[in-house]
Amino acid sequence: MNKEELHKHLQARDIKPTAMRQLVLQVMSEQQAAISLPDLEVLFERADKVTLYRTLKTFEENKLIHRIDDGTGTTKYALCRDTCDCEPDDLHVHFLCVKCEQTFCLNDISVPSINLPARFSLESVNMVVKGVCANCRRDY
Numbered sequence: 001m002n003k004e005e006l007h008k009h010l011q012a013r014d015i016k017p018t019a020m021r022q023l024v025l026q027v028m029s030e031q032q033a034a035i036s037l038p039d040l041e042v043l044f045e046r047a048d049k050v051t052l053y054r055t056l057k058t059f060e061e062n063k064l065i066h067r068i069d070d071g072t073g074t075t076k077y078a079l080c081r082d083t084c085d086c087e088p089d090d091l092h093v094h095f096l097c098v099k100c101e102q103t104f105c106l107n108d109i110s111v112p113s114i115n116l117p118a119r120f121s122l123e124s125v126n127m128v129v130k131g132v133c134a135n136c137r138r139d140y
Contacts, residue, residue, distance in 0.1 A: 001029050012082070013062040020047065024055045025064070033102035034068050034076035034094070070096045070103045070128045078105050091125050097133035104133065 001009065006025050010017040027043055028035060040052055056077055059065040063086045068076045084090045091111040095104045111125045 001026060010064070013059075013064045015058060015062050015064060020051055021055055021058070024052065024059070028065065028077070028079055031078070033104050034070075034078040036074045036076045038074065068094050068103055068105075068128075069126050070094060071130075072096070072101055072103075076103050078103075081107060091127075093127045093129055095133070096128050096130045097136055098130050099132050099136040102133060103128075 003022065006022045006029075007017045009025060010021055015021060023044070024040065027040065037053060037056060040056075041047075041049055044052060056065065060067060060077070063080055063084060065077045066080050066084070066086055068078060070076060080086060080090075093106040093109040093111060095106055096102075097104075106129070111127045114122060114125065116122060
């Protein structure tokens with residue numbers, strides 16, 4: 001994404017396009033897999049860790065990214081689709097590679113419908129499929 005596209009992408013989610021937010025969005029848009037805060041800290045070693053955390057928090061609150069708990073003990077983040085409102089209907093399956101521990105969004109695979117008992121309400125679902133990704137499969 002160029003600077004203008006980054007600016008528009010942030011503004012579409014009512015996020016003030018600061019330089020740091022644009023940089024973080026640029027990095028996240030270049031990722032093939034979800035990324036963790038520690039991984040971002042390595043990429044932005046001179047940036048304040050609190051600023052990075054707040055940037056992710058702002059992105060998540062404004063539904064630009066979603067949080068993934070893939071069972072590795074480290075929360076990862078990935079960009080949402082432009083049409084995503086992070087509602088149960090927008091939920092999709094994630095794939096965790098057991099070899100490289102990268103987590104991928106499987107946007108075309110929706111989380112199955114869940115019939116809850118009366119007076120229960122669904123807020124989120126975390127569905128992680130585990131296996132070996134295409135990159136690691138080549139190494140077998």
